[in-house]
Amino acid sequence: MKKYKRRIILFVLLCASLALPPRISMSFPTSISTQSAISFSLFDFFNHENQQPIQSDLRVIPGGQSIGISLRTNGVLIVGYAPIIDSSGKEKFPAKNAGIKIGDMILSINEVKAQNDLQVSEEIDQQCQKNKTINFTIKRGNQILKKQISPVFCSETNRNRIGLFIRDEAAGVGTLTFIEPKQQIFGALGHVITDMDTNEKIELKDGKVIESSISSIEKGKNGDPGEKIGTFMINSNFSGKINKNTESGIYGTLEGKFTNKFYKDGILLGLKSEIIPGPAKIYTVLKNNTIEEFDIEIEKIMLNRNDNKNLIIKITDPKLLDQSGGIVQGMSGSPIVQNQKLIGAVTHVFVNDSTRGYGIFIENMIKDSGLNSSAAAQTGSSFYYLLSYCSKKLSSKNLKYDKFFASYMINFC
Template identity: 60%
Template sequence: MNNKLIRRTFLVGTLVVFTLSMLQLSAGYQKDRELSYNVNNTEKTQLSTISPVYSFFESLSLNKNGKEVNKIRPEVIPGGQSIGVTLQTKGVLVVGYAPISGQNGKQSYPAKESGIEIGDIILTIDGKKALNDFQVAQEIDKKCQDNQTIELEIKHNDAIQKKKIRPVYCSETGRYRIGLFIRDEAAGVGTMTFIEPKTKIFGALGHVITDIDTNDQIELSQGKIVESTIYAIEKGLKGDPGEKIGTFMLDSRFSGVINKNSDSGIFGVYEGSVNNPFYTEAIPIAWKSEIKVGPAKIYTVLKDNTIEEFDISIEKIMKYRADNKNMIIRVTDQKLLEKSGGIVQGMSGSPIVQDGKIVGAVTHVFVNDATRGYGIFIEKMLEESEILSKAAVAPLGGFFLFIRKYK
């Protein structure tokens, strides 16, 4: 047997053993149910399935045809900036029922009685597109001046339905209503994870934004980010996650348009000046196979809009989880522990750097231990942002504060 054939046989044998080992290990990761809290208070927590094995060694990976490829390693600038986030939903989201007091004093719920449920999305009112909560209220009142029945087109569990409703005149507000709490946007504070200065692509949060009432993923119509400033920190306690308290900056040095709200974070294109004093130029990303247990750094804002560097330790790496809980991290920096108690709401997206490479972002805090939490691989965020898919491949690797309105 010649040397080439020996090497080929060894490689095939290694792949088979490696793949079988990972399939066996995946069952162990499904038991890893750490009680955690999304650090922007927005996530619907559930155990995700395990992804197949695609990468091993350092930069080697397998393409769909089973051939080895060597990935071009992207470089990005780590974030750490505090950002204000606003999301406009597609249609208007139903978040609760509001009783209507009629002229006889009797309370009624016309929309609920028609079969509309919390979590449904109102798309049209008598054929007119639902744009926002104020416009929906106006349309309902205008259509019902003559006590008419209206037809709502709604999205319910991914199915489009039509509901006929007879609104009731509300003696308290002096207008016709259908008895719903609805919302058309969400707003809150989080952290920028990275920017790619050539394409102007940004990524932040490291997890999906869900509605605080329905706990469902917000279907994005449009969204924006701006710079925010932090004026107070509420320390995390056992059973009570802390939070950053901040406001949007009117004279923001940068802004951005959000074009994706996904399980791996929010992504879009920015403009303006996004600066990190610790990194004036882009640094390489780390593949998940290169991340190791041990010391690392995170970058985040605790006061005003000043990014600071803090020590953490990566305690566990879970390469084959399909969700955004890929690393368990612990805050070891005494300054951060004194100021915040560890990880708090609003730190979602704080970049993690190890050995000169950006490896991921903070996503969750453990409810009963604010010093520990989860992080997502930067590789996942760049895949979702499509930066990785745009790279050449050669043959042969918050918290969010919502305002409830009723209509």
């Protein structure tokens, strides 16, 4: 038995010397619990996936600006079924019965490429009035499928229809996390933008960001997270193009006047191994377009999670608590700074405690942004921190995405 223990110790020390921190699989129950299961897998030590280092000397300008975001989907999204009342008064759903599902993306109709929701709606209507079977090419996940739908006469609208709600745009307000001034690459939100009806990731065709002005805040309370109410600024100081919509946020290029009065010369990035439980700062807008600094506490650090829930944070700033109640929708992407380094961004709020939520490691955002990440990171210390950290019991709360507050124009056909 001693021989096996010695082998395990030697193996662990070897991994530490190679700066390969062990990975943890954690189970976070959806209901409130005082502890959660922790399990280790020794064979995961040599899995390098999602452990790319970032440049230790990379400087970025922290964000905090409120931004207006508009997206167009790569195709036309099916967001619901529209009931058709036939001549006998019964509800019919021809598209649903033909195998069309909510969340499917329309790529073409009768071999005509889907350009936007208005064009698709008009094409469907033309075919419906001819009472012809319509051939759809749709994308479902990674599958490309062919479907045929036969129109049904609707007694309410007095025309043939197939019974779908569709759209191709989304718009809302979020927070900018950083910009790398040399390449003018930005990152924002810290989480993916999903469709509010289908809850599916929006497949991006193109998108834009401009500066937003916050007019008011609906204060959050337990069980009901609040939100920022904002408008797009006509005379925006900056504008940008969105190139990516990923699980860790949105990314693209920005041009114009971009400043943060707290860090005019930029800031270094903080590796996850450098983050410690304790005080930190977040930067966000509560009124108009003025960035403010607020105190938070980093309560827990999940070193080996590769999603956007890496930090548990708590709002401690009296002003922010008074004005917003804690974390609110529209605050996602607000940069987190500790020891004068950018370490992450706010991503979630706990439904039952709006003063607490999740944050993402800045490493995850930098990796997905496309910025150079070839330099070796100093990860050795994370191994020793992990051993002490994993001996603690973890707690969890019901959580909710700091949802991308969006408004849409929906066409039905």
